[in-house]
Amino acid sequence: MDTFLLDSGGFIQRFIEWIINYGGLYILLLIVFAETGLFVGFFFPGDSLLFAAGIYMDDLTRELFNLDSNAPVHSYQWIVIMIMVMIASILGNIAGYWFGRKAGPLLYERKETWLFKRKHLIRAKEFYDRYGKGTIFLAKFLPIIRTFAPIVGGMVKMPRPIFTFYNIIGSICWVAIMMLGGHFLESWAQRKFDFSLKDHIEAITIGIILVTTLPVLYKLFFNRNKRDTTVPPANNKINP
Template sequence: MPLCPQFCALAAPGQLAVDVLDAGSLLTAFGALGVAVVLFAETGLLVGFFLPGDSLLFTAGLLCVRDGTGVHLSLSQVLLAAVGGALAGAQAGYWIGRRGGRALLARSRSRHLHEGAERAEELLARYGHAKAIVLARFVPVVRTVLNPLAGALEVPARVFLLWQVIGGLAWTVGLVLAGYALGSSIPNVDRYLLPLVALIVLLSLLPLAREVLRSRRTRRDRGTAGGEA
């Protein structure tokens, strides 16, 4: 089975462009190959922070269930593409950081990237290298920024490689199999694809929202303590 069976049809002249923010559109157009490319960009390139990693993995898992309707993907191909894209992307981001990640972040005007960098630094300071690298995989934007930031902060290469592999496997395999398991247990689950993807996006944003609130509370407490002093 080819990695992107729908690509030729959708790439023909006159067809609508693929929506890179829509997991279903990406998977319909590019199949498992799209999973690898998107995860590489989201985890390895700072410009990919807006890409839908969580919803893409979950949706890809759903589409691996053969129900005779719509798009069908190969589970083995999706898993290989997801793991390969996520691990290669993280390593690319790390080496980009070693060669000037701080400068790249400083030149960026994206508020989301700068906020993600703050969260990434807080994770590294709060949990240490190993736990922060694993946890960052599950937080949008932070998983984009932490890899080059780890390189810029000169986290040991062997330490980064070990824990980014562990985190990458947990994130990619976990979400793909979660989607596959749900699709296998609910008949015609594609009918509920949009609300399910919306739920996954919402859940993926909860860790980031919690970290933002915790950071604001900490700064407010420090300001109060400084005022009292």
């Protein structure tokens, strides 16, 4: 989850710059795929990393297209980057959906570890019960739920065309909002105030973490039902 980025002392800026310099776009694609498709990826910093990638969009574009550091960047070039990230998100959800269909119910019997907590799966199932098929779209904007929603979709045998529709629309909206938000806010700040958001990436990232994570953490830890979530009750079991 995003909380591993909360250390002070410029760690976040160094982390982002490390990603740009050592793999850049490809590390971003891997993280997006893992967070949306692998149950062990729930702790990855999806929202904040996508927003930061938007701030560093020009750097990522120059890296991908092998441009000089001062070369101009065209809109079609960073659109290519966003499409690649969207595809990674779509494929990640497909992987989670496939895993849910094949082995998802067995997760209720799986031994808990620091990477896997059954309560996250149960909360995702409760979210699905409340919002139905739209969960696949809405979950894109909710840490933790984002990772487990496609697995639950596979468990309940959501029809593939419906899952694919919400998967594609959700991935497009999530990536576009986060990356374009970072990109255009960076451009606006440079034009209006003559400073770069890269110099304030820690505060921006922590703000995104608080906005996106606190509501989920509240739901998970402070607004629990009285029932024990260590063993799923009958109404939480998967019924295809």
